[in-house]
Amino acid sequence: MVVEGRLRDTRLDARPEKVWDAISDFVNGPLRMGPGVFTGSKLVEPGARELTFADGTVARERFIARDEPARRMVWGWIGEQVEHDNTSMQVFAEGAGQSRLVWTHDTLPDELAGWLSTAMDQLTPVFQNALRSGGR
Known part of the structure; x- marks a missing residue:
């Protein structure tokens, strides 16, 4: 895994199609990728979801873009404490049955960087584990 600020580049033991299927599902993808971390996700208006964490925290996020051929999904966190937020995940094929997930999270103000980096690491x-081949 490569860690550079708010970038995570991770090899996964899962087919790229399986990873993309989860990432590209704006509403239910978080529940599939983060079981136990996320307990709810629902569309609250066209292009916006509310994501509920296990501790009860609710985050609101807006859909920005989905690029099927590039297997890249982009969304942003919406909140009073956030001036700007842009999150993307992109999936690449990496050998037989493996993928590379590139996850980038850019946000302002910079004071959120430490918290976000810790969350990405966790x-x-x-x-x-959720996307490992042989699983769901």
Whole structure:
């Protein structure tokens, strides 16, 4: 795994089609990728979801873009404490039955960087386990 600020580049033991299927599902993808971390996700208006964490925290996010051929999904966190947010996940094929997940999270103000980096570090192994080949 490569860690550079708010970028995570991780190899997964899962076919790229399986990873993309989860990532590209804006509403239910978080529940599939982060079981136990996310307990709810629902569309609250066209292009916006509310994501509920196990601790009860609710985050609102807006859909930005989905690029099927590139297997890239983009969304942003919406909140009073957030001036700007852009999150993307992109999936690449990496040999037989493996993928590479590139996850980038850019946000302002910079004071959120430490918290977001920690969250990304904690979520990456959860994603790896949930998407592992042979699983769902």
